[in-house]
Amino acid sequence: MAVCVPLATSLVGVALSETSARWWAPGADQILPGSLSYADETGVITILNLGAPTSTRGHPFFTPLGPNGRACVTCHQPSDGMSLSAATAQARWQATEGKDPLFAAIDGSNCPSLPQSDKDSHSLLLQHGLFRIARPWPPLEIDGKPVVAQFSIEVIRDPTGCNSDKVYGLPSPHPMISVFRRPRPVANLKYVTAVGYDFEPKNGLPLPIDAKTGRRMSGNILSDSRAGTLEGQASDAISSHLDVHGNSSAAEIKTILEFETHIFAAQSADFVGGLLNEGGALGGPVTLAAAKPGVLKSSQHPQWEEFDGWSKPGAANESTSLQQRTFRESVARGAALFRDRTFLVSDTAGINSMNFGNPTRDGCNFCHNMTRIGMDLAPGQVDLGTTNEPHADPQPDLPLFKLTCDPKYPPHPFLGPVVYTHDPGFALTTGKCADIGKITIQSMRGLAARPPYFSNGSARSLRDVIEYYNRRYQIGYTEQEMQDLTNLMSVL
């Protein structure tokens, strides 16, 4: 049995796990300790395992449950903040000459019908960190019931060939739409499932109740909200990504949920700024794991107040270098900008389509309003424009769909009855034109460990994320402000 607790080195004050343990292979016999730390692009990501120690031997999160050799851990790696970066995918291709189960035909390639030994058949995963998500057409609701689609769908561009494929595409006997998305981190899930308020302001109704538990569902699981519970998400993932046919074992699901709800991930140190819980700051996963989830930002609970200490006189001492102090002050300014810098939010379905008006002046934390995590308590189905034309950045590698709304239904509130999109998002769950391109706002934690960003990987870096918002909403950030916000996001 390999144990990764012995530490090979330390970095900016954080003990790092052994390099050899960076890739957690499915089926391995290891122990996941209470804390794991890995270097990433800007510092150190730390995973807390509150259920430690966890033996991976036979554990359903770490064990291939189906024929393709995949396990949950394949795409939810501790070193990548419990997600998977494009860089890690490339490293696995190199290490295994493309034979790692990560590249399974079902979703680790651009389409299962392509020659799987050809590297180009996996270009979306290798270049953008994207997995194929096949959604049924017509759509199915959150509970699996068929819904009436308010729109028809045509494939305008199909660079992967999968949407036109006679086995896997729309022409197949079981029509499917293939979209390509980043894996969401399996960490900090008490925030993902938190219900702050009973009502969902985006549709005016109380949040739906899970018939099994009697609890309200947060609506924040998965980018298209196709699963309402972690159990539903695990079942969906086992049947799709792990290619398991038939129902999952209840015991396996229970063990997976028990494990993943005890996992917290956050940056714990920065190469320049040092430890994120020093000098008056409260960054890192320990605070995150202990804090109450589902809290709406307010003057009593400001968003990213964890870093306010770095803006205060006396935050630095004689051991704080000028470079370190400068970085920390930048992070604190970034947190303040995130809260206080307002701009005109416009033409954004899920925000301006409510009764706030279009435009409405507000800040980043208008939508990223759950403290500690940056998700939307509402919940967060919003058409930011990352997948819908004309706001989407050029993405020639992705399919393009033309969705035409039936005139008897309300059209997309800002794009009208015909929408061109790379990913219809939430509309593939609800069937509604108003939901085309809405993608659930995701966790902002552990970002430095898992580029690229946005659901379709269109932002290669955190700076790209800021620049997208700056363009989309014509905010007019200065160079310093963009750097401050980038630094903030790098330490979450």
Added chain:
Amino acid sequence: MRLAAIAAIVLTAASAGTVIAADTAASGPMAHSPVSFIACPVYRDTNNGRKSGCWLATDMATGVRYDIGGGRTKPQIGRDVLVEGVLGEGANACGGEILLPVHVSVLQTTCSAVMLPAEGYPGRVFQVPKNGYLPPADVVRPLPPGPYTSRDWHIEFNFQSDFLAYQYSEVILDDAARYIRASRPRHVEVTGYADTSPYVISGRQLIEPRSLGEQRAKMVAEALLRLGVDPGLLHVNWHVDPAAINADDGMAEPSKRRVTIHIEI
């Protein structure tokens, strides 16, 4: 008599939906007098903090520009709005006569998207809506104590909409559901209404489809079910053209576009 008939007599319309002039301009607005018109809204970006912007609309029948941003629904630039309000009082923070209370319904018809700079106006300070917020879900609240009586709740909707408006509807629904759960009435009647009698405002004929009463009733019934109301108690009905009620803000016309929840103890 319809408000529209009082507010504006359209003299000429060059094309459908275009109002050229009216005969009420000379008199000017009077405090507490009802006003209703259709207009293309203008956003004034006062850039004075979150939700500080102003919404203005000019009644072309009178030439008066109104501040219409005080209602629960804000306009969308580039989309016509139906404005129904009462001339209110207060500081001119936006550059228009204040309508308060005011109901704004965003229409499907498009118009020019216009934004103005602050021009020295400070804009509005965001305020908690009149009927407040609900507390967070984890706040334990005892159910209302008895004795209980038969009673009604009314939820208003915007013109041609079944959307349950945020920071308004949920407070009423929550109150009704908690009272129902506490009082265990003999039955709960949810009745949706649509205003299907055509009428003219700003030269444009307005009418709601008959089906909207059903849609509104079903939305409210679904909300009550999700709030724990026994489905066996619910009776869902829909009708058209109800009488106006004494709505809490004194606006009769918008009160016809409503759902009434009635419980019988």
